[in-house]
Amino acid sequence: MPTLNPQSPSHPDLKSPQSSKAKDQALSDRRFKTLDMTMKRNQFKHDALIEVLHKAQESFGYLEEEVLIYIARGLKLPLSRVYGVATFYHLFSLKPSGAHTCIVCLGTACYVKGSSKVLQALEQELGTSVGNTSADGKVSLLSARCIGACGIAPAVVFDGVVAGKIEPEETLKRIQAWEAED
Numbered sequence: 001m002p003t004l005n006p007q008s009p010s011h012p013d014l015k016s017p018q019s020s021k022a023k024d025q026a027l028s029d030r031r032f033k034t035l036d037m038t039m040k041r042n043q044f045k046h047d048a049l050i051e052v053l054h055k056a057q058e059s060f061g062y063l064e065e066e067v068l069i070y071i072a073r074g075l076k077l078p079l080s081r082v083y084g085v086a087t088f089y090h091l092f093s094l095k096p097s098g099a100h101t102c103i104v105c106l107g108t109a110c111y112v113k114g115s116s117k118v119l120q121a122l123e124q125e126l127g128t129s130v131g132n133t134s135a136d137g138k139v140s141l142l143s144a145r146c147i148g149a150c151g152i153a154p155a156v157v158f159d160g161v162v163a164g165k166i167e168p169e170e171t172l173k174r175i176q177a178w179e180a181e182d
């Protein structure tokens with residue numbers, strides 16, 4: 001298989017608008033800082049890849065493309081290698097199956113501030129449990145362990161956007177808006 005080097009200026013992801021979007025998002029999203037810390041702790045060694053992917057899955061709920069590109073750059077690995085490992089192991093998930101994604105942080109700070117109540121309300125509303133998608137295919141409900149936003153706990157990520165100090169009622173309103181979509 002040809003190797004895609006994410007460090008190379010000819011790599012398509014480095015030139016696309018999505019790349020700068022990913023960069024902006026990376027700067028504003030503390031979950032990426034969590035990844036940075038994990039990579040740094042491992043001295044950016046290539047063999048830290050699985051640990052970093054675990055951390056990413058914990059923080060983001062699944063491994064979206066932007067995250068894989070970010071990890072490839074951080075560890076200076078070919079993107080194809082990162083994809084290869086992420087797709088080889090069943091415990092990694094590349095996509096939520098629902099049209100929308102709701103990730104409830106169940107890390108200590110969020111748990112103490114009531115994220116389990118938020119999750120309970122969501123499970124009832126969606127008629128499904130964490131790690132699954134509602135029967136209509138609209139919402140995938142995931143959990144994470146600390147998304148790096150402890151200061152605004154409890155935190156929930158709606159389609160990639162972090163919302164803090166969120167109550168079950170507000171969470172349900174957002175989900176119901178998704179459910180009402182055609």
Ligand code: FES
Pocket residue numbers: 105106107108109110111145146147148149150151153155
């Ligand atoms: S524990 Fe939820 S953001 Fe840290």
